Amino acid sequence: MTKAINIMKREHLSLNTVLHVLNQLVLDLEAGRLKSSDVDYDLIEKIMTYIEEFIDTMHHPKEDDYLFPALLKKTSEANDVIMELQEQHKQGVEHRKKLEIHIQAMKDKHPGQVEKVVDVLKDYLTAHREHMKLEDNVVIPLAERVLDEEDWAPIEAAFNNNADPLFGDVPKNKFRKLLSDITFLAPAPIGLGGKR
Numbered sequence: 001m002t003k004a005i006n007i008m009k010r011e012h013l014s015l016n017t018v019l020h021v022l023n024q025l026v027l028d029l030e031a032g033r034l035k036s037s038d039v040d041y042d043l044i045e046k047i048m049t050y051i052e053e054f055i056d057t058m059h060h061p062k063e064d065d066y067l068f069p070a071l072l073k074k075t076s077e078a079n080d081v082i083m084e085l086q087e088q089h090k091q092g093v094e095h096r097k098k099l100e101i102h103i104q105a106m107k108d109k110h111p112g113q114v115e116k117v118v119d120v121l122k123d124y125l126t127a128h129r130e131h132m133k134l135e136d137n138v139v140i141p142l143a144e145r146v147l148d149e150e151d152w153a154p155i156e157a158a159f160n161n162n163a164d165p166l167f168g169d170v171p172k173n174k175f176r177k178l179l180s181d182i183t184f185l186a187p188a189p190i191g192l193g194g195k196r
C-alpha cells in the first residue's frame, strides 16, 4: 500500500470517529435522553471546525486535485464514480453550512430545531458514509491497480503533509490537537467524556 493511501485511509478513520460522535448526538436527541440545552456545544463546534478546516478544506481537495485527475488520465473505468464523488464534495460543503445554521438555531432555542438538526444530521451522516464507502471500496482499489510509481509521486507529495507547504506542520498540529480535544470531550465509549 502506498503512503498516500495510508494517509487517506487514516483521514477517513479520523472522520469516522468524529461522525460517530455526531451519530451519538442524533440518537440521544431523538430518544429524548438529551435536551438541546444540555448539548455540549463546545464539542460540536470543535467537530464542525475539524470538518470545515480539515475535511472540506484539505482532505477533499487533495482527492479532487491529485488522486481523481491521475485516475481519470489512466482509465475511464471510474469516470461516473469520480464525477459523483466530486459532486458530493461540493454538496458536502453546502450540507455542512445548512447543518451549522440549524445547530445554532437549536442552541438559540428556536422551536422545532431539535427535530430539524436530527433530520439534517441523519442525511449528513449517511452522505458521508456512502461517500467514504465509494472511495474505500471502489476508488482506492482501482488506484492501487492502475496507478504506477510515477503517477503516485505527486499524489504522495500532496498527501504527505510535510512535503507540501500548504499542509505544513502548523495545521497538522492544529488538527491533531482538535482531534484529541474531540475525543477527550466526546462521551464514552467514543471518548473520555471530558474526564481524565
Ligand SMILES: [Fe+2]
Pocket: 060, 063, 085, 089, 131, 135
Ligand atoms: Fe472524498
Ligand SMILES: [Fe+2]
Pocket: 012, 059, 060, 063, 132, 135
Ligand atoms: Fe476521502
